[in-house]
Amino acid sequence: MLRGRWLAMLALCLVVAGVFAWLGQWQLGRAIDTTPPEPGMTEKVQPLTEVVEPGEYLAEPLVGQRVTTSGTWVPEDFIVVSGRFNDGIAGYWVTGQLRVAERTSIAVAIGFAPTREKADAAASALSSRGAEQAEITGRVISDEGPVVTRDPFDLNRMSPAALLSRWHEIDQLDVYRPYLASAEATAGLDDISSPAPEERSSVNWLNIFYAIEWAIFAGFAFYLWYRLAKDAWEREVEDFEDRRNASAAS
Structure with missing residues (x-):
């Protein structure tokens, strides 16, 4: 895992995870309205x-x-x-x-x-x-x-x-x-029923969900690097043991 190509891939994963983390922070910033409309x-x-x-x-x-x-x-x-x-x-x-x-x-x-x-x-x-x-x-x-x-x-x-x-x-x-x-009808018509809109929440849960998704993507980038590096290491260990067994048999 400490070979050059895997270290280079780890650096790339750090960059990708950093971008995902920034996107998650951006979504969190949009999720909470710091200046919500005044009631009424x-x-x-x-x-x-x-x-x-x-x-x-x-x-x-x-x-x-x-x-x-x-x-x-x-x-x-x-x-x-x-x-x-x-x-x-x-x-x-x-x-x-x-x-x-x-x-x-x-x-x-x-x-x-x-x-x-x-x-x-x-x-x-x-x-x-x-x-x-x-x-x-x-x-x-x-x-x-x-x-x-x-x-x-x-x-x-x-x-x-x-x-x-x-x-x-x-x-x-x-x-x-x-x-x-x-608000007031004319010409013998009935007034249109138009109640006040519901007060909006200052928290946008959809944006919070997106922020969580970006955090998961960032974690997955590291997991992918770990999984690929571990698989490569296990293959190298298997190849080494096969060569050692073949040498012992000869």
Whole structure:
């Protein structure tokens, strides 16, 4: 085991184990949030522009943050989204494009309806009002992502990306990636049930698991060196004994 090649392999194992140990330490550093969000932070109403910018992804600690914004509805873009649940009741959301700046919009879930007929009637009533001014307070929530359905005209996910494909006046339009769930419904709709998000733990157990894995990999690097060196040594001992036995027999 003290031969040059095995010492060289041991040095290589030390380097590999050192890299694994550094990766494990890095994972541990990410596993514990030293600056967790303050309790109840999501319940403090903030201006939308201070929470997220158009085109940006919503940071995980800010999902469900209560925000406020104002703008003008685009009359042609009140769209019904199916597959919604309100306190366990299946139904629909009526959504709209709120133009919060000259060329900037956010998708807003305005309210809940238990039937498609009621949702369609509310969307039609909102469209008939024209380009109304509105001030919205609600929770900002990440895009659910579009899903392909059998009916291309049926939307069953709250996805600003999917809604954008049906909106009007979208040339050079900046759009918020998350959507806004309004706290108060209009047009005879029911308020959307949107409770405060659960408080996040300051410990990320998945990262701790990864850190343990890196420690195991580092130990395995030394075990592999030991196993290979021992096997080589045992073969050399066997060859030596075979040669000695052959010499004694002759």
